[in-house]
Amino acid sequence: MPRTKKDFxxxxxxITTEIEALFMKKGYENTSLDDILNTLKLSKGRFYHYFASKEEVILESMHMLSDQLLIEAEKILKDDQLNAIDKLLKFIPIRNSAYKEKSEILNYFQMICSNDIQKYQFLKILxxxxxxxxxxxxxxxxxxxxxxxxxPYETAELLLSAILSIPNLFVISDHQEDNTKRKKYDEALEMIVIRTLGIELERLR
Known part of the structure; x- marks a missing residue:
């Protein structure tokens, strides 16, 4: 019986999840293809059946993270107990908890993108x-x-483009100064969204 696309x-x-665990243990740069093949008991042919390179594993991780966030977004959208403002205020920050969980993978993603244009183009697709x-x-x-x-559609598209253009969008740092700066970006972003949508501030209090 032929394998279906879903099976693939x-x-x-x-396999991506298993390789992620290996990256977390050994570090991305310190993990060779042989390490992956030996640990997961994969043949080289089987690895290349799924991935063109080690870097592509990280890109697949990003797709998986995107899908995870989309599921969370759809839960918010379908919650009949929330009005539009409540949904918006939940929609904006959903990335933060997932980013913390995947912080090392996100840092590896930053590493493998050779320039900001390449990174932005990939994120725009997602x-x-x-x-x-x-x-x-x-x-x-x-x-x-x-x-x-x-x-509404064009506004959503423009706001998401602005979000993806934020410097160091995915940086998760142990340094207080970096995190303070990131918090300011998040607060500024929230205010931009509120102003763009014409929401009266009194409705948020």
């Missing part, structure tokens, strides 16, 4: 998955009379 994806993600759910939240706010926006 599931197996690829299972970010397109969030445009529709984000636009749905905006549309809901328009219908509730709390968002003042004429073009």
């Amino acid at each position: 994806v599931n197996q690829k993600r299972k 970010g397109q998955e969030y445009v529709s759910p984000f636009a749905s939240v905006i549309q809901e706010g328009i219908e509730e009379g709390v968002f003042q926006v004429e073009h």
